[in-house]
Amino acid sequence: MLQFTRWKIIAIALICLTGILTALPNFFTEEQLKAWPDFVPKNQLSLGLDLSGGAHLLLAMDANDLRKDWQGTIREDSRKQLRDAKIGFKAIGATEKGVQIRLVKPEDRDNAVTQLKKLVQPIGNILLGSSTDDIEVVEGDSPDLIYVRPTEGGFDERVSQAAGASIETVRRRVDAVGTTEPNIVRQGRDRILVQVPGYDNTTKLKELIGQTAKLTFHAVHSRITAEEARQTRVPLGYKLYEYADEEEGVDILLLERPIVQGEDLVDAQPGFDSRTNEPIISFRFNQSGARKFGKFTQDNVGAPFAIVLDDKVLSAPVIREPILGGSGQISGNFTVDSTNNLAIQLRSGALPTKLTIVEERTVGPSLGSDSVAAGRIAGVIGLTAVTAFMIFAYGLFGIFAMVAVLINLILIVAVMSTIGSTLTLPGIAGLVLTVGMAVDANVLIFERIREELRNGKTPISAIDGGFSKAFGTILDSNLTTLIAAIVMFWLGAGPVRGFAVTLSLGIFATVFTAFTVTRLLASIWVSRQKSKRIAAPL
Amino acid sequence: MFKGVDFWPHKTIFEIMKVRKGFVLASIVAVALAIGLLATKGLNFGIDFKGGSLFEVHSASGPVDIAGLRKSIGALGLGDVQIQSFGSEDEALIRVEQQPGGEEAQQAASEKVKQALGDNVEIRRVEVVGGAVSSELKQAGIYACLSAILGILIYIWFRFEWQFGVAAILALVHDLLITLGVFSFLGLEFGLTEVAALLTLAGYSINDTVVVFDRIRENLRRYKKMALDELMNLSINQTLSRTILTGVTTALAILALFVFGTEVIRGFSFAMLFGVAIGTWSSIFVASPFLMWIGIDRNWTTADAKSISARA
Numbered sequence: 030m031l032q033f034t035r036w037k038i039i040a041i042a043l044i045c046l047t048g049i050l051t052a053l054p055n056f057f058t059e060e061q062l063k064a065w066p067d068f069v070p071k072n073q074l075s076l077g078l079d080l081s082g083g084a085h086l087l088l089a090m091d092a093n094d095l096r097k098d099w100q101g102t103i104r105e106d107s108r109k110q111l112r113d114a115k116i117g118f119k120a121i122g123a124t125e126k127g128v129q130i131r132l133v134k135p136e137d138r139d140n141a142v143t144q145l146k147k148l149v150q151p152i153g154n155i156l157l158g159s160s161t162d163d164i165e166v167v168e169g170d171s172p173d174l175i176y177v178r179p180t181e182g183g184f185d186e187r188v189s190q191a192a193g194a195s196i197e198t199v200r201r202r203v204d205a206v207g208t209t210e211p212n213i214v215r216q217g218r219d220r221i222l223v224q225v226p227g228y229d230n231t232t233k234l235k236e237l238i239g240q241t242a243k244l245t246f247h248a249v250h251s252r253i254t255a256e257e258a259r260q261t262r263v264p265l266g267y268k269l270y271e272y273a274d275e276e277e278g279v280d281i282l283l284l285e286r287p288i289v290q291g292e293d294l295v296d297a298q299p300g301f302d303s304r305t306n307e308p309i310i311s312f313r314f315n316q317s318g319a320r321k322f323g324k325f326t327q328d329n330v331g332a333p334f335a336i337v338l339d340d341k342v343l344s345a346p347v348i349r350e351p352i353l354g355g356s357g358q359i360s361g362n363f364t365v366d367s368t369n370n371l372a373i374q375l376r377s378g379a380l381p382t383k384l385t386i387v388e389e390r391t392v393g394p395s396l397g398s399d400s401v402a403a404g405r406i407a408g409v410i411g412l413t414a415v416t417a418f419m420i421f422a423y424g425l426f427g428i429f430a431m432v433a434v435l436i437n438l439i440l441i442v443a444v445m446s447t448i449g450s451t452l453t454l455p456g457i458a459g460l461v462l463t464v465g466m467a468v469d470a471n472v473l474i475f476e477r478i479r480e481e482l483r484n485g486k487t488p489i490s491a492i493d494g495g496f497s498k499a500f501g502t503i504l505d506s507n508l509t510t511l512i513a514a515i516v517m518f519w520l521g522a523g524p525v526r527g528f529a530v531t532l533s534l535g536i537f538a539t540v541f542t543a544f545t546v547t548r549l550l551a552s553i554w555v556s557r558q559k560s561k562r563i564a565a566p567l
Numbered sequence: 568m569f570k571g572v573d574f575w576p577h578k579t580i581f582e583i584m585k586v587r588k589g590f591v592l593a594s595i596v597a598v599a600l601a602i603g604l605l606a607t608k609g610l611n612f613g614i615d616f617k618g619g620s621l622f623e624v625h626s627a628s629g630p631v632d633i634a635g636l637r638k639s640i641g642a643l644g645l646g647d648v649q650i651q652s653f654g655s656e657d658e659a660l661i662r663v664e665q666q667p668g669g670e671e672a673q674q675a676a677s678e679k680v681k682q683a684l685g686d687n688v689e690i691r692r693v694e695v696v697g698g699a700v701s702s703e704l705k706q707a708g709i710y711a712c713l714s715a716i717l718g719i720l721i722y723i724w725f726r727f728e729w730q731f732g733v734a735a736i737l738a739l740v741h742d743l744l745i746t747l748g749v750f751s752f753l754g755l756e757f758g759l760t761e762v763a764a765l766l767t768l769a770g771y772s773i774n775d776t777v778v779v780f781d782r783i784r785e786n787l788r789r790y791k792k793m794a795l796d797e798l799m800n801l802s803i804n805q806t807l808s809r810t811i812l813t814g815v816t817t818a819l820a821i822l823a824l825f826v827f828g829t830e831v832i833r834g835f836s837f838a839m840l841f842g843v844a845i846g847t848w849s850s851i852f853v854a855s856p857f858l859m860w861i862g863i864d865r866n867w868t869t870a871d872a873k874s875i876s877a878r879a
Contacts, residue, residue, distance in 0.1 A: 079831075087700065089670075231693065232678060385670045389677070389695040396623065396691040396829075403829045411823030415816050422812060424571035455760055458824055458832050462767065462839065465820030466774075469813040473778065476809040479573060502781040505726055509777055510770030512718040517766050520711040525763045532767065567570055 031493050031552045041545045045436050051443035072446045077453035077527055080401050082394035083226040084234055088199070088384040090219040095191055095382050097123070099179055102295060103164060104128045106148050107177050114144040119173075127167070127178020135172035142166050145177055152186045163187075188219055191382055195221055198380055202237045221384065229391045238384065244291025246322065247283040247335045249345060255280040270335065272342045281342055283335050288325045293318025299368035302358070308368040310359045319355025327351040404457035411461045419468060423475050426551065426567055430471035433546035437467050437538040444534050453527030463535035470507070470543035474499045479567050488563045489555060496548055503540060511536045575808035584800040587856035594853050598741055601748025608751050613758030614694055616708065618665035618701035620677045623653060623692035624684060630656035631688060639683045645676050654830035658691075670697045708762040715766050716740070719773050727780060734858035735776045738849045742772045746842050755834055764835045768842030771817065775810060775850035782806050783855070787865065795863065799855045807851065814847040 033041075054062055054071045062071050078085050100123040107128055108121055117133035118141075132141055145166045152163045163183030167176045179187070192215045203211045203225060212224040225234065247270075250258075255269055256279070263269060268285040297312040314322055325334070326348050335345040336359070346359050415434075419427035438460065445452065478495030486494060514536065517529035555563065583590075614621050624631060630652075636659065637650050646664045653660040663680060666672040677695045684690060696704075716736060724732035743765060750757050782802040790798055818840060825836035 089699070229690075229693075232681060235674070385697075386674050386695075387670055387697040388700045389674075389693060391690075391693040393689065393691040395625070395689070400829045400831065403827060407823045407827040410827055411820040414819040414823060418816055418819060420569075420571070422571045422573075424569035427571055454829070454832055455763055455835065458828070458835055459767075461820050461824050462817070465817035466771065466813075468816045469774070472809050472812045472816070476806075476812070479577075480805065483577060502778055505781055506774040506777045509719050509722055509773040510767075512722055513715045513766045513770035513773075516711055516715040516718060517763060520707045520714070521759075521763065525759055528760075528763050528767075532770075564568070565570070566568065567573070 031489070031496070031548070031555055033549060033552055038549065041549055044440075045546070048436065048440040048443040051447055052439045055442055055446060070446075072449070074442065074446050074452045075449060076397070076401070077451040077456070078224055078226060078390070078397075079392050079454045080397045080452065080457075081226050082229055082392050082397035083224065084228055084231045085388075085390040086223040086231065086234065086238070086386055087216070087388035088195075088221045088223065088238070089387045090188070090191060090195060090221070090384060091382045092188060092219050095187055096179070096184065098382070099184070099187055100128055103148075103177050103179070107145055110144050110148055111141060114140070116141045116144065124176075127176040129169070130175045130177065132173045132175065138168065138172060138175065141175055142168065145175065148177070152183060185218075189215075192219070192221065195380055195382070195384060199223060199238055199384070203234065220387070227394065229393050231389055231391050235386060244294060245287035245337045246289040247285075247287050247337055248325070248329070249333045249335055250282040250284065251332060253282055255282045258282045270337060270340065270342045281335060281345055283337070283342075287337070288334065289314065289318045289322045293321070297372045299365070299372040300358075308363040308365050310363070310368050310372050311356060312359065313356040316355065319353075322357075323351065323353040323355070326357075327353070400454050400457075404454065404461070408457070408461050408464070412464050415464055415468060419471075423471075423567060425554070426471075426475055429547050429550040429554075430468055430475070432550060433471060433542040434464060434467045436546050437535070437542040438463065440538045440542070441531060441534045444538075445530070450530050451527055452531075455525060455528035456531045459528045459531030459535065463531070463539070466510075467535065467539040467542070470499075470503045470539050471547055473503055473506075474543065474547065475567055482565050482567065488565045492551055492555065492566070496544070496551075500544065503543060507536045507540050575811075577808070580800070580804050581807070582800060583803055583852060584796040584855065584859065587796075587852070587859065590852040591856045591860075594741055594849070597748070598744050601744045601751070604748050604751040605744075608754075610747065610751050610757045611754050612705075613756045613761075614662070614665075614696045614701070615758040616701055616705040618673075618696050618698045620663045620673065620680065620693070620695040622661040622663075622677075622680060622684065622690055624659050624661065624688040625691050626657050626659075626688045631659040633659055636661065636684075640680060643676075643679050643683060645679070658830070659688075665698060665701075670699070673697050704759060708759070711762060711766060712743070712769070715769050719769065723773075723777070723780075727784060728863065730858060730861045730863050731780050731784075734854055734861055735773055735780065737857045738776050738854035739769055739772055741853055742842065742845045742849050743769065745845055746838060749841055750838070755837065758834070760832065760835045761838050764838035764842065768839060768846060771839075771843060772846030772849060775813070775846050776854045778809065779803055779806050779850050779854060780858070783858070787863070791865075795865075796859060799859060803851060803855055810847060810851060814843055818843050 051070050051072070054065075054069075054073050059073075062073075065071060104121055104123055107130060111118055111130070116137050118130050119133055120129075120131045122129055130141070130145075132138060149162045149164055149166065152161060161182040162180055163186060164177055165180050167178065168174070169176055196213050196215060199221060200211065200213050203213065203223060210226075212222075212226075214222050216222045223234075223238070228234070250264065250267055253261075253264065258264070258267070258269060259280070263282070266285055267282055269280045270283050271280055293314045295313045295315050295318075297310055300309055300311050301307065302309045330348050330351060333345045333347045336343045344359065412434075416427075416431045419430050421427070423430065441460065441463065474495050477499045478491050481491035481494045481498075482488065511533060514529045514533040518526055518533065521529055551566075554566065624636075626632075633650055633652060637648075640648055640650065640661060640663075645666065648664070649660075649662040651660055652658060661680065663676060666676045673695060677693065681690065681693070716739060719739065720732050720736045723735050746765065746768060747757075749755075750761070755761075779802060782805055783799055786793070786798050786802050786805075790801075793801070821836050821839045821843065824832065825840055828836055
């Protein structure tokens with residue numbers, strides 16, 4: 030086991046060198062790194078919130094609320110559909126089993142079911158054949174009953190949409206804080222995780238997230254442009270609004286009192302114009318919104334109106350025809366992406382459902398840097414103590430082992446910097462722990478070598494046998510720890526995951542370095558012995 | 568050349584297996600005590616598992632006025648409030664129990680505390696965990712421990728024989744229960760990071776046991792006629808120096824964390840420190856007696872050896 034082919038030595042050296050180069054930026058400040066040439070890796074470990082300081086909020090959506098909302102929509106759609114088809118019904122209402130419709134004449138049921146089935150929309154990927162329907166129409170127990178209800182898949186889709194919309198809204202609101210990039214992701218089925226590094230005023234953050242966004246529809250001043258208004262004066266009742274998308278630049282002069290408010294908007298979906306194939310957004314108001322909007326559009330065909338979100342103009346499309354049914358389309362210079370985004374924004378204008386804060390963790394910046402400093406001291410002292418002990422117990426080979434452990438640590442840091450995993454406080458603990466546990470592989474090998482020597486083997490065959498006999502044991506013992514680490518990663522949250530990552534990387538690096546670095550150093554030592562009869566090294 | 572000090576008395580064979588009944592009895596008593604403590608006193612769950620809120624405050628101007636805080640925060644009527652100094656005199660930890668009335672009440676309470684703290688102290692850390700999340704975390708913690716144990720059992724079963732797997736898991740459960748018992752006895756807070764410590768300890772303890780079992784397996788192949796208890800005793804003794812040495816290096820590293828790390832990971836490092844001690848103990852004195860007690864079917868080693876020689 031002491032022979033190394035030339036390419037193996039080169040490979041080991043290359044891996045160690047790459048590791049050192051990749052880990053190197055972590056020992057410099059960002060300013061110093063700026064001066065480095067471009068081809069050198071500059072990725073640094075990103076610190077978790079517990080080390081960098083920052084706020085972590087876990088928000089929960091109210092799924093029941095979403096279900097209730099949707100049932101309301103289904104009820105209204107069904108009512109309209111039956112009315113248009115002139116099918117009489119006695120009662121329609123939301124029940125636990127879905128929207129229940131009681132027909133006047135049971136013999137209408139087949140026709141009614143056919144009509145109601147027109148409301149069904151496919152969801153999921155049609156091309157991949159994985160699509161299902163969003164709602165289902167079911168015949169009830171008695172011959173005059175029909176149920177229209179969301180399917181499980183349909184409801185999941187709704188929750189996903191609501192999550193997407195909520196994330197969009199929360200992001201816009203948190204961006205207002207103006208700190209570094211916040212991290213906002215969906216977690217599980219109905220949760221949203223908000224992480225804002227370097228910001229620990231959660232009181233302010235919660236206010237921002239909890240505020241209700243204002244989505245409004247405004248009339249545009251018919252004669253005076255924004256430019257003119259700025260030069261002369263803004264007419265009474267009007268106000269200058271900025272565009273949300275700053276690229277559009279110019280302001281727009283709008284009637285301050287909105288025509289319709291966001292509370293009246295029920296739905297907004299991206300789509301395509303059936304005639305021109307242009308990307309459009311279709312939207313729908315509730316009854317009162319439909320009435321108000323209908324009247325306004327009837328009186329203003331050909332004129333623009335403005336869609337305003339949180340006092341910023343999203344777009345100002347032209348009314349092509351009166352929008353009387355409460356639903357309409359917004360067309361404009363849209364791309365598929367921009368309709369998607371705008372639809373999300375419209376839906377999210379007001380949050381689709383209330384968000385409750387179910388978990389809050391905030392770490393102030395001073396505590397974070399204290400933790401880093403303490404971790405560093407603990408690491409250095411731990412490493413020194415273990416090194417001293419290893420040299421005491423194994424002499425020169427103890428130094429070999431510690432070189433391997435150091436490279437081990439460097440490789441862990443290098444991999445973590447490369448894959449962009451975050452270092453958390455438990456992660457630091459994992460690193461320090463690795464120092465203690467990584468020497469185990471070396472201890473196993475060295476003790477085995479000593480045992481072989483006691484059994485009367487020559488030094489070279491003892492070293493050789495020590496490495497080869499310890500290999501299986503090292504593999505077995507590290508794999509069991511790896512199982513624990515994988516479980517931790519799989520089930521753990523936040524900081525525990527960080528720990529699991531460092532621990533797992535530590536295990537891989539331990540096995541690797543023990544069988545490359547330590548072995549290579551031992552092999553070099555053997556080959557450099559001048560006399561044929563080598564004295565026992567351990 | 569300096570070879571290092573081989574301080575281990577390799578010539579001495581410790582007759583561990585001869586007195587195994589005493590060790591096993593001691594372990595059984597310790598486990599029984601731990602279970603008793605866990606059943607009666609229980610664990611002092613942190614807010615991760617219990618819900619509630621926690622505030623770490625720092626006073627720039629000398630010691631934190633704990634009595635004053637107790638008065639001002641006690642006046643808010645938030646139920647059970649614990650205030651204690653944390654690490655140093657300048658720091659204090661305020662714990663407020665989970666509020667009845669759901670997530671909103673919880674949030675309102677935490678904002679009230681923040682207001683009451685005002686500008687007198689710097690709030691360094693806030694953690695508010697609601698009822699839903701805490702029960703999920705608790706469940707995840709239990710699942711994590713159970714699946715880690717199961718995963719390890721399957722692995723050892725696969726690599727060794729089932730008897731080894733069962734003995735290793737018994738030793739592991741022994742370590743975990745006693746560590747939990749110590750947490751209960753000392754009333755130390757038990758949270759998410761302590762579960763991480765427990766899982767790491769599971770890895771360490773099993774690692775230690777596997778090294779001994781590996782040697783037992785090797786010796787089973789080598790010494791076909793040797794009595795089982797003698798063979799186990801030999802295997803334990805052959806690996807003893809390694810077991811102790813690794814225990815020492817790991818303990819050294821954790822000791823550095825325990826002494827120099829921040830207050831936040833003290834519970835973690837304590838659990839690990841104790842865990843290394845108990846893990847080392849169990850792999851020497853508990854795992855092999857358990858294996859002896861379950862018994863090993865020695866025929867497979869013969870069959871194994873035959874197939875090896877047939878191949879050769």
